[in-house]
Ligand SMILES: Nc1ncnc2c1ncn2[C@@H]1O[C@H](COP(=O)(O)OP(=O)(O)OP(=O)(O)O)[C@@H](O)[C@H]1O
């Protein structure tokens with residue numbers, strides 16, 4: 288059957304990986320109230336980068352989308368399951384966010400990433416489109432029956448005079 292499949296969208300020139308300067312990792316129950324917890328945590332962590340409040344709002348939005356997807360689609364709203372989030376800041380000014388679940392997985396990642404595609408008719412099918420448009424890189428790894436991991440990356444170029452939070 289299907290092995291690990293991968294959907295990837297990236298901007299050219301962002302392949303170079305630098306050293307991790309700081310990271311945070313946390314896990315939580317797949318409860319809807321934890322969406323705002325996760326988005327606030329990641330927003331607070333990302334604010335140590337030199338970036339605007341608008342950038343932070345965009346980061347929070349993509350975290351909400353990815354975490355909501357895990358809760359709704361990955362776990363079918365089962366609150367006994369867990370979601371992991373890992374956020375890293377690299378010394379070149381890149382922010383990487385990984386949202387991982389161990390839920391039902393995605394059969395066809397290409398289709399899932401299409402704008403307005405949703406497996407649930409009550410949804411708009413725009414979560415991946417938002418993630419893709421607000422981030423420089425998006426990678427989706429998924430295995431049906433095993434889970435899904437979404438890696439999002441965005442580069443913040445002007446980190447020269449960064450104040451430590
Ligand atoms: N973590 C996940 N586990 C299983 N399926 C997922 C996961 N994330 C996304 N999907 C699948 O990909 C589809 C597209 O996701 P996307 O976030 O773009 O739209 P949506 O969640 O359906 O709608 P919206 O985000 O606008 O509420 C989903 O309908 C679902 O079938």
Ligand SMILES: [Mg+2]
Nearest residue numbers: 352356414415
């Ligand atoms: Mg969604």
